[in-house]
Amino acid sequence: MAAVNDVVIKIATVNGTGSASANGLLRKSIFRMGVPVVGKNYFPSNIQGLPTWYEIRVTGDGYHARSNRVDVMVAMNAQTYARDMAEVVPGGWLIYDSTWPRSALLNRDDISVIGIPLSRMCNERFDGARARILMKNIAYVGAIAALLDIDLDVITALLEETFAAKEHLIASNMEAIRLGHDYAREHFACPLPVHVERMDATKGHIVIDGNTAAGLGCVYAGATVGAWYPITPSTSLMDAFRTYCSKYRVDPETEKRTYCIIQAEDELAAIGMVLGANWVGARSFTPTSGPGISLMSEFIGFAYYAEIPAVIFNVQRTGPSTGMPTRTQQCDIVSCAYASHGDTMHVLLFPADPAECFYMAPLAFDLSERLQTPIMVLSDLDIGMNDWMVPELEWDENYVPDRGKVLGAEELEQMDKFYRYLDVDGDGITYRTLPGEHPKGAYFTRGSGHSKLGGYTEDSDEYQEVVDRLLVKWETARNMVPEAEIRYSKFNKAAILTYGSGDGACKEALDRLEARNIGLNYCRVKAFPFTEAVRSFIEQHEVVYVVEQNRDAQFRTLLINDIDADQNKLVPLLHYNGMPINAGFVVEKVLEEIAKGRAA
Amino acid sequence: MTYIAKPRVSHPGLPKNELGLTSRDYEGAVSTLCAGCGHDSVTAAIIQAVFELNVEPHMLAKMSGIGCSSKTPAYFVSQSHGFNSVHGRMPSVTTGANAGNRDLMYIGVSGDGDSLSIGVGQFVHAIRRNLNMCYVIENNGVYGLTKGQFSASADIGSLPKKGMPNQQEPIDPVSTALSLGATYIARSFSGDKEQLVPLLKGALLHSGFSLVDIISPCVTFNDHEGSTKSYAHTREFYHHVVNIDYVHPSEEIKAAYAEGEAMPIHLHGGDTIVLRKVDEGYDPTSRASAFKFLRDRFNAGEITTGLLYVNESREEMHELMHNADTPLSKLKFEDLNPGAAELEKLQRRFR
Ligand SMILES: Cc1ncc(C[n+]2csc(CCOP(=O)(O)OP(=O)(O)O)c2C)c(N)n1
Ligand code: SF4
Ligand SMILES: [Mg+2]
Numbered sequence: 049m050a051a052v053n054d055v056v057i058k059i060a061t062v063n064g065t066g067s068a069s070a071n072g073l074l075r076k077s078i079f080r081m082g083v084p085v086v087g088k089n090y091f092p093s094n095i096q097g098l099p100t101w102y103e104i105r106v107t108g109d110g111y112h113a114r115s116n117r118v119d120v121m122v123a124m125n126a127q128t129y130a131r132d133m134a135e136v137v138p139g140g141w142l143i144y145d146s147t148w149p150r151s152a153l154l155n156r157d158d159i160s161v162i163g164i165p166l167s168r169m170c171n172e173r174f175d176g177a178r179a180r181i182l183m184k185n186i187a188y189v190g191a192i193a194a195l196l197d198i199d200l201d202v203i204t205a206l207l208e209e210t211f212a213a214k215e216h217l218i219a220s221n222m223e224a225i226r227l228g229h230d231y232a233r234e235h236f237a238c239p240l241p242v243h244v245e246r247m248d249a250t251k252g253h254i255v256i257d258g259n260t261a262a263g264l265g266c267v268y269a270g271a272t273v274g275a276w277y278p279i280t281p282s283t284s285l286m287d288a289f290r291t292y293c294s295k296y297r298v299d300p301e302t303e304k305r306t307y308c309i310i311q312a313e314d315e316l317a318a319i320g321m322v323l324g325a326n327w328v329g330a331r332s333f334t335p336t337s338g339p340g341i342s343l344m345s346e347f348i349g350f351a352y353y354a355e356i357p358a359v360i361f362n363v364q365r366t367g368p369s370t371g372m373p374t375r376t377q378q379c380d381i382v383s384c385a386y387a388s389h390g391d392t393m394h395v396l397l398f399p400a401d402p403a404e405c406f407y408m409a410p411l412a413f414d415l416s417e418r419l420q421t422p423i424m425v426l427s428d429l430d431i432g433m434n435d436w437m438v439p440e441l442e443w444d445e446n447y448v449p450d451r452g453k454v455l456g457a458e459e460l461e462q463m464d465k466f467y468r469y470l471d472v473d474g475d476g477i478t479y480r481t482l483p484g485e486h487p488k489g490a491y492f493t494r495g496s497g498h499s500k501l502g503g504y505t506e507d508s509d510e511y512q513e514v515v516d517r518l519l520v521k522w523e524t525a526r527n528m529v530p531e532a533e534i535r536y537s538k539f540n541k542a543a544i545l546t547y548g549s550g551d552g553a554c555k556e557a558l559d560r561l562e563a564r565n566i567g568l569n570y571c572r573v574k575a576f577p578f579t580e581a582v583r584s585f586i587e588q589h590e591v592v593y594v595v596e597q598n599r600d601a602q603f604r605t606l607l608i609n610d611i612d613a614d615q616n617k618l619v620p621l622l623h624y625n626g627m628p629i630n631a632g633f634v635v636e637k638v639l640e641e642i643a644k645g646r647a648a
Numbered sequence: 649m650t651y652i653a654k655p656r657v658s659h660p661g662l663p664k665n666e667l668g669l670t671s672r673d674y675e676g677a678v679s680t681l682c683a684g685c686g687h688d689s690v691t692a693a694i695i696q697a698v699f700e701l702n703v704e705p706h707m708l709a710k711m712s713g714i715g716c717s718s719k720t721p722a723y724f725v726s727q728s729h730g731f732n733s734v735h736g737r738m739p740s741v742t743t744g745a746n747a748g749n750r751d752l753m754y755i756g757v758s759g760d761g762d763s764l765s766i767g768v769g770q771f772v773h774a775i776r777r778n779l780n781m782c783y784v785i786e787n788n789g790v791y792g793l794t795k796g797q798f799s800a801s802a803d804i805g806s807l808p809k810k811g812m813p814n815q816q817e818p819i820d821p822v823s824t825a826l827s828l829g830a831t832y833i834a835r836s837f838s839g840d841k842e843q844l845v846p847l848l849k850g851a852l853l854h855s856g857f858s859l860v861d862i863i864s865p866c867v868t869f870n871d872h873e874g875s876t877k878s879y880a881h882t883r884e885f886y887h888h889v890v891n892i893d894y895v896h897p898s899e900e901i902k903a904a905y906a907e908g909e910a911m912p913i914h915l916h917g918g919d920t921i922v923l924r925k926v927d928e929g930y931d932p933t934s935r936a937s938a939f940k941f942l943r944d945r946f947n948a949g950e951i952t953t954g955l956l957y958v959n960e961s962r963e964e965m966h967e968l969m970h971n972a973d974t975p976l977s978k979l980k981f982e983d984l985n986p987g988a989a990e991l992e993k994l995q996r997r998f999r
Contacts, residue, residue, distance in 0.1 A: 080999070254998035268991070270984040272976035273747045275740075292994075296986040304972045306979055308747045313773040317740035320733065320770070324744025327731060328709075328752070330977035332744060346734050440995055443988040449981050482977070483729035483745070484752050487706040492722055492730040504722070 050241035053083050053108030056115050057192065059122040060132045061185070064096030067124070070185035071102040073210075074192060075435060077202045079255055082247040084110040087255065087435030088628060093280065093373045099128045106196075106244055109559075112401060112436060112552030116630040119242050120195070122188055124166075130154055141240060143191060145184070162236055164191050169227045174220065183224040190228030197239035199246070200229065254440050258431035259335075261402035261441070262361055263288025265409025266333055267296060270449055271359075273332035275310045275321035277340065280373045281429040282363035285335035315340035319347040319358065326357040327493065329454070329482040331413050333359035338367050338380045341387060341424075348422050349388025350495040352518075355469070355478070357416035357452070359409075360424045363432040366626045375626030376429035378548055381602035384424045385576055391515060395525050396576040397425045400551035403438035404574075405431065410447065411530065417452035419525050420480060428597070430549045430628040453479045460486040467491075468502035469514055476521030522577060529575035532582050537567035541590040544638070545582075545618075547573040547603060550595045550629055557634035566638070568593075576606060583611040586618070593638055595621045597629055666702040674699045676723040681716055686838035686864030686879075687786045691723045693841050694755065694784075697848040698725060700894075709745060709752045713738040713767060716793045717759035717786035717864070736767025739774035742781050743965075749975040750966050753852060754781035761791040764800040764819045771821075775828040775857050780964040782851040783859050785821050786838070788866035789877035796869030807874030823942055825859045826935055826957055831964075832858030833957040837882050838865065840953075846921070847955060849894040855916035856964040863951065882951060889930040889941070890954040895920040913958055923955060932957055 057074075061067040075087045086105040092098035105115050123132040123144045136142050138158040144150060146163030155161070170183045193203060203225055211217040232238055263285045266274065276286045286309065293307040312318035318334045325332035336344065341362055351358050366372040367379045384396055397412055399405045408425050416423040453473075460466060460481065468491040469478050478500075481489030491502045499510035500517070533551075537558065546554045551572050558570055571585045571592075586592050586607065594604045601620035607613040621637040623629040662670035674695045679688050698708060708728040710721035714735035721730045733741045738756050746754055763771045763785050774783070789802045798806075801821070802814040825833045832854040834847040844862065851858035863882045865871050871878045897918045911923045923932060931937045938957050945952045972979070986994075 076999075250999075254995050256995075256998045264994075268985055270981045272979065272984065273744060275744060275747075292986075295994075296990070297984070299972070303970055305970055306972045306976065306984060308966075308969060308971055308976060310743065310747060310777075312740065313769050316737060317743070317770055317773065320737045320740025321744030321747065323733075324731070324741035324746070325748035325977075326744075327741070328745045328749040328975075328977050330748030330975075332748065347737065350734050441991055443985075443991045445988050481729075482749075483709045484707055484749055484975075487704075487727035490706060490727045490729050492732060494730075494732040495734060496732065 052243060052245050053106055053247060055106045055119045055196065055242040055244070056103060056117055057106070057120045057122065057196070058101055058103045058118045058132075058135070059188070060099065060101050060125045060128050062125050062127070063091055063094060063098050063100040065185070066182045067100070067102070067185045070189050071104070073186070073203065073206055074189045075104050075255070076206055077193070077198050078104065078106055078244055079250050079437070080202045080206065081199055081244060082250050083108060083244055084249050084437050085255065086112060086114060086437065088114050088430070089433055090627070091374050099125050108247060108249065110249060110437070111556045111631070113556055114628045114630050116632045120192070120240070122192065124188065133159075141195070143188065143195070162195070162232070164188070164228060164231050166191070166228065169231065170224065173223065173227060183220065186221050186224035187228035190225035191232040193225065194229045194232035194238045195236065195240050195243070197243040197245070200225070250437065252440050253437050255435050255437050256402045257284070257433055257435055258399065258402040258405040258427050259285040259363065259433060260288040262335070262405040262409055262425070262427065262432075264292050265406040267292040268443060269331060269410035269413045271331040271333055271413065272306065273308050273310070273321070273325035273330045274334070275312050275318040275325070275332065276334050276336065277312050277315045277318050279337045279340055281365050281433045282335040282337045282340075282361060284433065285361055285363065315343040316347065319344040319360070322358045322360075323347060323351055323356050326416070328484070333361065335361040335363065337363050337365050338383070339370070341380055341383055345388045348394065349390055349392045351422045352388065352392045352394065353390070354493050354495055355420040355480070356493070357420055358422040359412045359416050360422060362424055362426050364426060364428040372626045374429070376549070376597065376628055377624055377626060378426070378428055378550070378597040379602070379624070380426065381598065382605060384426060385606055393522060393577070395419065395421060395423050395529060397423065397530070398548040398574055399425060399427055399431060400548055400572060401431060401438050402436045403441060406441050410449070414450040415525075415528060418450050418528065419477060419521060420452060421521070426548060428549050434628070453477055455479050455481050455489060457486040460488040463488060467500065469498065469500045469517070471500070471517050471520070475524045476517050476519070477524060526577040526579060529577065529579065531579055532574055532585070533572040534581060534585055535570040537562060537569055540567050540569055542593070543569035543571060543585070543589045543591070544593045544595055544634070545571045545573065545586070546595040550597065553629040553631045553634055554595055556631035557638070560631060560635050561638060566642070568638070576610065578607065578611045583613070586613045590617060591619055592617050593619050593621050593641065595623075595629070595634055597623050599624045665699055667704065669699070671695055671699040673727070674705065674725050676721070676726040679720070679723045681719070682868045684867040685716065686788060686866070687717050687720050688723070689838040689841065690784065690786050690844070690862055690864055691720050693844045693848055695724050696841070696845050697852060700845070701849055701852060703753060703852070707752055709754050711738050711742045711745070711754060711756040713758050713762035714793070715759035715762045715791065716866075717757055718762055720757050720786070736762050736765070737770055738762070739767065739770035739779070739783075743774060743777065743779055746779060746781060746965065748977045750780070750971070751975050755784065755852065756781055757784045757786065759792070760785060760787045760789060760799040760801040764821060768800070768819070772824065772828055775825055775830045775859075777965045778829070778831060778856045778962060778968065780856055780966070781858070782848070782854070783857065785859070785861045786864040787821070787861055787877070788864050788870055789875065790866050790870040792866045792869060796866070803876040806876040807872070809869060809872055813874075820946070821859060821861045822956060823939065826938055826942070829962070830859050830957070831856035831959045831962050834859065834955045835861045835863075835951070835953045837863045837886055837953060839879060839883065840886070843888065843891055843953065846892045846894050850892050850915075850921040850955065853915045853917055853919045854958070855960070856962060885949055885951050887927070887945060887950045887952050888954050889925070889927040889952055890932050890956070891924045891926055892955045893922045893924065895922055913960060915960060926954065933959070
């Protein structure tokens with residue numbers, strides 16, 4: 049087994065031991081060598097003492113998904129040693145802390161085992177229990193650097209940046225790096241056949257997680273009110289919004305803030321606050337996950353019917369119920385699309401990576417104000433909490449927020465009378481007013497039956513006129529949402545259709561299938577309702593593999609429901625074990641389907 | 649620029665306020681509640697209060713949940729925006745609205761069901777935040793709109809129209825608010841406009857959370873003999889402790905208020921209220937003694953009313969959070985967006 053810039057390193061540790069910064073250092077140094085990387089966290093729903101893993105995929109080809117393979121396992125957790133060892137591919141390597149003898153029973157003769165006395169070396173060199181643990185983490189980075197041929201200068205530069213303010217830490221960290229590095233060099237043949245070589249493939253790119261990007265996107269979108277109730281895996285989105293707001297939204301003189309983050313008592317309150325703030329004209333959002341959506345549902349239906357903008361980020365995690373809170377899935381597709389009782393439908397956006405989380409934030413606010421309805425951005429744990437390489441984020445200085453059809457005081461002054469739900473333009477979108485502008489703009493916002501004039505009604509025709517007009521608006525939305533990404537390999541009657549975090553695995557799978565002379569077309573949907581392009585894409589094909597990360601083929605249901613897609617064509621390929629989907633799965637399933645006799 | 653509400657119809661005989669509006673200009677749609685419902689009297693008191701306070705209609709936001717009581721914002725000040733939200737969730741909507749625009753005057757109208765059962769969580773958390781709003785509970789001991797089931801404010805032993813008396817301990821919004829640190833707490837009766845209007849005025853002008861718990865009998869489901877929320881029962885056991893007078897900023901406070909007997913309280917906006925003690929034993933500035941007094945009188949079967957607690961010194965939500973003075977909804981996009989160059993710079997961390 050030999051490969052350059054195509055290796056998966058998995059580090060098994062115990063959570064709460066500070067391994068995250070060591071793993072980040074390793075991932076960053078490879079990136080700084082110009083080599084694309086993917087970083088995935090597999091962590092428990094727990095604060096301290098349980099197993100956690102970080103997986104770094106070094107991918108010279110620049111793929112985005114996880115690889116379902118481990119070449120080099122860094123087994124730092126005795127608890128999981130046996131299963132970690134079992135996971136290594138034949139011909140792979142396992143690095144462990146040889147300070148403590150391990151059971152001979154656990155040997156595998158098809159892999160190479162590299163023992164490095166990390167604890168012993170760090171205990172000899174450093175004082176204090178905490179420092180020893182932290183330095184042991186840094187020492188394994190040093191060992192990996194030697195084994196994979198990672199440039200020590202790059203690591204030094206990174207440490208200097210990180211500890212710019214604490215010089216003594218640079219020296220001690222470098223010392224720990226050297227301990228691991230030198231020991232590996234002295235005792236093992238370095239580098240391994242799988243290793244890293246400098247490339248030039250990361251220029252103009254960053255590595256970022258989706259929640260940070262989305263939080264930053266909200267700052268750039270001009271959001272001022274964020275209301276939330278903490279829930280994994282969405283919490284870091286509000287953390288990012290707070291971090292950037294405290295940097296950019298605090299007056300240096302008065303220390304007054306141009307943002308307001310409210311930690312609500314629950315998700316019912318969080319969404320209520322978001323509606324209140326949007327109702328007075330402040331851009332407001334809430335980040336949450338599946339259980340939060342369940343609680344917010346009554347208000348989401350209210351916002352749909354009373355036509356109030358709102359932006360909701362749903363960073364999906366594995367359901368049902370509490371499910372596996374630290375594992376990923378795309379399992380809230382149907383519950384978000386039709387959240388709440390009664391006839392309700394909601395516009396959904398599906399970012400495929402952190403860059404889209406950033407760009408879809410202002411887009412979501414624009415759409416919500418333009419359409420006067422809640423917009424849900426359906427990210428997931430894989431996008432939200434993992435490290436993705438994406439092109440550097442850019443901001444278009446010409447961007448002007450779309451505040452939608454809001455009548456100002458001057459316009460109201462000129463008007464004879466204002467009616468809130470009158471479809472003046474024929475696009476299903478009516479004019480709204482903000483409190484505090486003008487007495488003529490006053491109207492009564494209600495979730496009870498109302499006529500187009502805005503008054504309470506129990507009259508069948510008046511009621512129906514309004515809900516029918518909402519369907520007109522739905523069609524307007526269909527023409528406003530972002531277009532799908534569509535690719536044709538060569539003309540073929542079969543295709544893959546996916547959305548969100550399925551994108552990376554599917555694109556990689558397309559390459560692999562292509563190499564076997566199976567060319568499939570590709571459609572990556574970015575929004576619900578589905579555009580005309582999505583409808584005709586499905587129509588053109590005989591088989592469409594719908595790749596998604598839930599058990600019940602929820603997206604397929606939406607396709608059938610929203611655009612009457614022919615269900616016989618839509619073959620579900622479902623990955624729902626809580627781990628991010630990988631290309632191998634898609635390839636295997638497509639091949640299975642082909643073998644079953646479906647055309648490809 | 650402000651826009652003055654136009655008088656809707658001219659009523660030459662009616663007195664005008666400083667904005668040139670009559671009380672009719674503060675009216676709303678015709679009420680659809682049962683004839684004699686206490687809630688309609690509260691509506692009338694609110695109209696009088698905002699008229700007398702010269703509130704610009706478009707600067708008032710009327711918030712509510714669901715229930716007969718929560719319908720009432722439709723029946724006053726039709727030139728104000730109203731938000732009839734979902735059951736029990738008025739406080740969160742008001743919190744968000746206030747976060748977005750702190751310049752508006754917020755009045756929330758709720759019921760005992762809306763606030764003390766389904767919405768008790770939001771009620772207590774709005775208090776904790778010291779949200780700047782006037783929170784009115786039209787308290788009738790029952791769920792009017794769903795036809796008379798007991799609410800959480802029903803007293804032990806209170807009789808329903810049919811069936812068993814209530815056996816569960818009531819939740820008293822006043823002592824709840826007191827324990828949570830609400831900064832203006834009043835109780836009144838829909839049938840006592842003279843006491844109620846000044847209490848509402850003080851509540852509207854108070855900076856921070858003000859609660860006005862109003863016994864407001866449900867004539868259809870809870871006004872019979874044996875009910876402790878009936879007109880007759882309330883009149884019989886009604887006990888004033890502290891009434892207030894509202895003093896316009898232009899008026900001079902008369903020195904005639906003798907020490908101990910009356911106490912001026914200066915509100916943030918420059919207005920003043922003067923407390924008039926009816927019961928000498930009551931101190932509305934002490935939480936501890938208010939607690940004890942309320943408990944004792946409650947045990948004696950009395951309904952203590954008036955301004956029960958006031959604290960002008962605690963900061964309201966925006967002050968506590970150091971928020972900009974300009975409403976967040978009014979800030980310019982350019983002032984909120986850090987710009988392209990900054991984006992470039994901040995991404996160095998991610999390389
Ligand atoms: C989620 C939800 N559950 C139940 C109801 C039914 N409901 C409407 S009003 C109400 C009780 C209102 O009682 P209260 O707040 O005391 O108002 P009142 O009618 O007595 O003035 C209930 C249970 C509802 N509207 N929404
Ligand atoms: S049912 Fe009761 S609370 Fe409702 S309107 Fe009638 S009297 Fe008022
Ligand atoms: Mg009630």
